Amino acid sequence: MTGSYGQIGTELIEELRARYGGENVIATGRKKPPEILRKDGPYYRLDVLDNDHLHNMLVDYDIDIIIHNASVLSAVGEKNPQLAYRTNVEGAYNVLEAARILKMDQVMIPSSIAAFGPSTPKENTPNDVIMRPTTAYGVSKVFIELWGEYYVERYGVDFRSLRYPGIISSETLPGGGTTDYAVEIFYEALKNKEYTCFLAEDAMLPMMYMPDCIKSTIDLIEAKEDNLEHRSFNVTAMSFTPADIAAEIKKHIPDFEIHYEPDFRQKIAESWPRSLDDSAAREEWGWNPDYDLAAMTKDMLETLSKRLGLKY
Ligand code: AKB
Numbered sequence: 001m002t003g004s005y006g007q008i009g010t011e012l013i014e015e016l017r018a019r020y021g022g023e024n025v026i027a028t029g030r031k032k033p034p035e036i037l038r039k040d041g042p043y044y045r046l047d048v049l050d051n052d053h054l055h056n057m058l059v060d061y062d063i064d065i066i067i068h069n070a071s072v073l074s075a076v077g078e079k080n081p082q083l084a085y086r087t088n089v090e091g092a093y094n095v096l097e098a099a100r101i102l103k104m105d106q107v108m109i110p111s112s113i114a115a116f117g118p119s120t121p122k123e124n125t126p127n128d129v130i131m132r133p134t135t136a137y138g139v140s141k142v143f144i145e146l147w148g149e150y151y152v153e154r155y156g157v158d159f160r161s162l163r164y165p166g167i168i169s170s171e172t173l174p175g176g177g178t179t180d181y182a183v184e185i186f187y188e189a190l191k192n193k194e195y196t197c198f199l200a201e202d203a204m205l206p207m208m209y210m211p212d213c214i215k216s217t218i219d220l221i222e223a224k225e226d227n228l229e230h231r232s233f234n235v236t237a238m239s240f241t242p243a244d245i246a247a248e249i250k251k252h253i254p255d256f257e258i259h260y261e262p263d264f265r266q267k268i269a270e271s272w273p274r275s276l277d278d279s280a281a282r283e284e285w286g287w288n289p290d291y292d293l294a295a296m297t298k299d300m301l302e303t304l305s306k307r308l309g310l311k312y
Pocket residue numbers: 073074075111112113114137164165166167174176177178179180
């Protein structure tokens with residue numbers, strides 16, 4: 001896995017190691033890893049833009065499946081589109097080329113709701129629909145989907161991708177996305193009983209709790225290739241606005257208050273779907289989420305308050 005120390009990587013690695021054995025799941029990344037990644041299996045420094053190193057590692061460790069999580073997210077991508085291009089487009093190109101040349105068994109590269117744009121229907125967005133994103137991150141995700149699908153047809157590479165919605169998690173903070181508010185709000189609610197949101201109160205976006213994110217990723221990796229009509233899938237578990245999640249938190253922390261100071265990220269959110277139709281994932285590999293807004297909020301507050309030692 002590349003980008004293993006990110007929000008999704010840290011928790012996905014743990015689950016993969018529990019299922020397949022620590023020594024069979026290699027965590028890689030560009031930085032010094034958190035302790036958790038060294039705990040149950042190997043961690044190696046790897047920059048996916050270093051193509052020789054990437055190929056050497058895949059050969060030396062006899063890798064069958066690559067999960068390419070290293071990515072610059074939407075908000076950071078708008079501040080530095082050139083970085084988004086290099087990391088997301090060139091990084092994914094290197095990974096897909098390595099999979100083709102080395103005849104690897106499978107490549108999983110996440111996409112995102114950011115692959116959709118302002119001209120995409122916003123409600124119950126279908127799996128197959130117009131995609132004209134207006135962010136650097138979104139453009140890079142469309143490239144990944146189309147280049148991956150081209151490699152399926154042209155070279156028989158087993159490419160798979162999930163269009164992740166905003167992911168809410170209690171272990172590792174997200175790094176520079178538009179949906180990050182839905183994680184920050186829990187930390188601030190527990191620490192200060194107050195949160196200033198960078199999106200408007202009615203900015204509705206599709207979301208998913210981390211256990212569902214892990215489940216969807218592993219289910220798609222394990223799905224029988226013959227059952228897949230698509231290669232890039234919408235997945236979702238709930239849709240809510242900042243006002244909705246604040247109201248849900250208030251049920252547990254009655255004196256919690258939210259304020260709104262929308263910044264440049266509001267425009268990004270307005271260009272994305274408000275809800276997704278994930279019926280292709282349900283039909284082709286049995287996707288079915290476990291957490292809705294109420295269940296996720298309860299679990300987040302319980303888990304985070306224990307970890308941070310904060311009562312509510
Ligand atoms: C972001 O906000 O950039 C990501 C995403 C929806 O892909 N969380």
